[in-house]
Amino acid sequence: MTSQASSFFFPAPRAQKFCSQCGTALRQLIPPDDNRLRDVCEHCGAVHYQNPRNVVGVLPIWHDKILLCRRAIEPRYDKWTLPAGFMELGETTAQGAMRETQEEAGAQIELGPLYTVIDVPHAEQVHFFYLARVLSEDLFPGPESLEAAFFALDEIPWDQLAFRTIITTLEHYLVDVRKGIFPMHHYDIPLDIPDPASGSLTSRHGKIDLD
Numbered sequence: 001m002t003s004q005a006s007s008f009f010f011p012a013p014r015a016q017k018f019c020s021q022c023g024t025a026l027r028q029l030i031p032p033d034d035n036r037l038r039d040v041c042e043h044c045g046a047v048h049y050q051n052p053r054n055v056v057g058v059l060p061i062w063h064d065k066i067l068l069c070r071r072a073i074e075p076r077y078d079k080w081t082l083p084a085g086f087m088e089l090g091e092t093t094a095q096g097a098m099r100e101t102q103e104e105a106g107a108q109i110e111l112g113p114l115y116t117v118i119d120v121p122h123a124e125q126v127h128f129f130y131l132a133r134v135l136s137e138d139l140f141p142g143p144e145s146l147e148a149a150f151f152a153l154d155e156i157p158w159d160q161l162a163f164r165t166i167i168t169t170l171e172h173y174l175v176d177v178r179k180g181i182f183p184m185h186h187y188d189i190p191l192d193i194p195d196p197a198s199g200s201l202t203s204r205h206g207k208i209d210l211d
């Protein structure tokens, strides 16, 4: 069941104020045998660990074109992106990538090999993109996309792309297309690269960004 968009927001702050087990106010302290500050409940003992989130997506290829979606949601409303989103509990990275492609583009795809694995530590995320073959040019973009469309490689709207991991994944693809080989690329996005969309650095608190 979906709810009215105005009633909720994402994301809730990563730091937690109250215990998810008993509701007691939490304290930040380093638990025994640990080495980091955690949100700890001194009433029931629950430690609320926070860990990076996985973003899973697809680079969908239709003959000599790629499929992009124009975002209908913040952040980066109106910018173009590869189909991608947060991995859900209980699914694999491949299942999540296929689900996001269905939700955002309504495209029929055949999933290929894992293509980019990108660490984005300042956004507390790891991004995974699979190559995929689009099986039909029929697209049925869902509510998270204003539209979905195919782009020739020399028509990619570079200055209208939503996130740096989208840009770098497409940059690798353009190089690999010329070589005719598509190895997996693993790299990280450092904090000190200016953001192409805003021209500013991604804030430490800008955790709403997928990057």
Ligand SMILES: [Zn+2]
Residues within 6 Å of the ligand: 019, 020, 021, 022, 023, 024, 041, 042, 043, 044, 045, 046
């Ligand atoms: Zn508790």
